[in-house]
Amino acid sequence: MDVKTVCLGMLSDGEASGYDLKKQFESSFGHFFAAGFGSIYPALSSLADEGLVRCTDVPQEGRPDRKVYTVTDQGHQHLLKALENPAPSHKVRSEFLAMMCFAHLMRPQQIEAVLDNRLEETDRYLKMFDEFETSCMEDWPQGMKFVLGFGKAIMQTITQYIDENRHMLLEEGKSEHRTASA
Amino acid sequence: MDVKTVCLGMLSDGEASGYDLKKQFESSFGHFFAAGFGSIYPALSSLADEGLVRCTDVPQEGRPDRKVYTVTDQGHQHLLKALENPAPSHKVRSEFLAMMCFAHLMRPQQIEAVLDNRLEETDRYLKMFDEFETSCMEDWPQGMKFVLGFGKAIMQTITQYIDENRHMLLEEGKSEHRTASA
DNA sequence: CGCAACATGTAAGCGGTTACATGATTAC
DNA sequence: GTAATCATGTAACCGCTTACATGTTGCG
Numbered sequence: 530m531d532v533k534t535v536c537l538g539m540l541s542d543g544e545a546s547g548y549d550l551k552k553q554f555e556s557s558f559g560h561f562f563a564a565g566f567g568s569i570y571p572a573l574s575s576l577a578d579e580g581l582v583r584c585t586d587v588p589q590e591g592r593p594d595r596k597v598y599t600v601t602d603q604g605h606q607h608l609l610k611a612l613e614n615p616a617p618s619h620k621v622r623s624e625f626l627a628m629m630c631f632a633h634l635m636r637p638q639q640i641e642a643v644l645d646n647r648l649e650e651t652d653r654y655l656k657m658f659d660e661f662e663t664s665c666m667e668d669w670p671q672g673m674k675f676v677l678g679f680g681k682a683i684m685q686t687i688t689q690y691i692d693e694n695r696h697m698l699l700e701e702g703k704s705e706h707r708t709a710s711a
Numbered sequence: 712m713d714v715k716t717v718c719l720g721m722l723s724d725g726e727a728s729g730y731d732l733k734k735q736f737e738s739s740f741g742h743f744f745a746a747g748f749g750s751i752y753p754a755l756s757s758l759a760d761e762g763l764v765r766c767t768d769v770p771q772e773g774r775p776d777r778k779v780y781t782v783t784d785q786g787h788q789h790l791l792k793a794l795e796n797p798a799p800s801h802k803v804r805s806e807f808l809a810m811m812c813f814a815h816l817m818r819p820q821q822i823e824a825v826l827d828n829r830l831e832e833t834d835r836y837l838k839m840f841d842e843f844e845t846s847c848m849e850d851w852p853q854g855m856k857f858v859l860g861f862g863k864a865i866m867q868t869i870t871q872y873i874d875e876n877r878h879m880l881l882e883e884g885k886s887e888h889r890t891a892s893a
Numbered sequence: 894c895g896c897a898a899c900a901t902g903t904a905a906g907c908g909g910t911t912a913c914a915t916g917a918t919t920a921c
Numbered sequence: 922g923t924a925a926t927c928a929t930g931t932a933a934c935c936g937c938t939t940a941c942a943t944g945t946t947g948c949g
Contacts, residue, residue: 562803565939567902590945591945615821621801622800623800627712627717627743628799632854671814730927772917773916
């Protein structure tokens with residue numbers, strides 16, 4: 530399940546351009562699968578080369594041609610095969626948690642800043658999820674709703690956990706730094 | 712915050728070999744920062760080249776020399792600088808969630824298998840966390856406890872969410888595949 | 894006037910994964 | 922006997938990120 534496969538999946542919900550897919554990667558897929566233009570465009574070219582998608586050029590005035598991609602039968606088959614993996618990965622790479630492991634080496638101010646930034650990002654996601662719910666979610670397949678709910682549950686847990694446990698990092702652990710300035 | 716910096720941080724809690732660090736990457740850091748030998752050994756060499764750690768060879772019988780690394784003053788300063796980043800990242804890359812977005816293209820059996828595998832992995836982590844709590848957690852710095860609790864909260868949320876919402880993916884969405892064999 | 898949105902791409906580079914290479918000891 | 926643990930490394934590869942390159946339209 531690399532960027533290519535996810536693009537193929539997105540296209541199986543309806544034709545789209547690379548630019549369109551980017552927007553989807555930023556919004557509904559943003560919290561668990563990031564991808565930039567530098568991944569998407571080559572992915573689409575490659576899918577086209579393999580005959581898994583077909584590309585239609587839609588000429589436009591004052592802009593580059595819009596390249597609209599559609600899944601082929603072969604592409605659909607390929608997608609179904611990719612979905613047969615019974616143990617797909619779920620990986621977290623968190624500088625945030627790594628940093629918090631060494632909180633005893635940081636000043637309380639720094640820790641607070643890091644925590645607040647994390648809460649902010651989490652909140653941005655929660656707000657985005659709310660917008661989805663009040664607008665476009667109706668016509669989504671069940672899977673997308675499941676994934677949205679998953680993201681929401683995680684973000685709520687993070688918010689709550691930080692709120693309830695930030696004191697752990699601030700109260701003690703002044704052994705190394707002492708609170709005052711050196 | 713790459714593997715190098717995390718290694719530096721781990722070493723700041725006490726000297727260790729690459730092999731020791733690997734074990735830490737698998738256990739306490741496993742759920743948010745994976746690293747294999749192929750990343751760790753080059754990272755340590757590089758840290759040593761830059762003078763951020765010092766390496767002591769401990770000869771052994773029947774094994775390669777154990778190379779024990781210690782943080783230098785310079786290394787400590789470097790670590791403190793790395794910890795000044797006020798907005799460390801927290802990234803998820805989930806084939807699992809990507810796949811669930813396209814659950815309507817999968818057979819119920821497949822979906823169940825994927826869900827069960829996810830629950831299993833989550834459970835493995837929860838059991839590991841429990842072991843930490845009943846044994847070695849006492850002497851950990853507050854930050855490590857915070858991170859452990861964070862992981863536990865997330866894993867519990869995932870478990871609960873899947874249990875409570877798996878029906879979403881199974882009940883309907885039979886539009887594309889139909890339940891029976893084609 | 895400047896910035897965001899629209900629209901597509903290339904190429905270098907980086908960081909991490911995987912596979913390979915070696916080999917003794919200990920526990921089942 | 923066979924697997925796991927101890928112990929270190931290299932090198933190829935892969936996939937993604939970042940920066941570069943280009944240009945129009947429309948809004949505030």
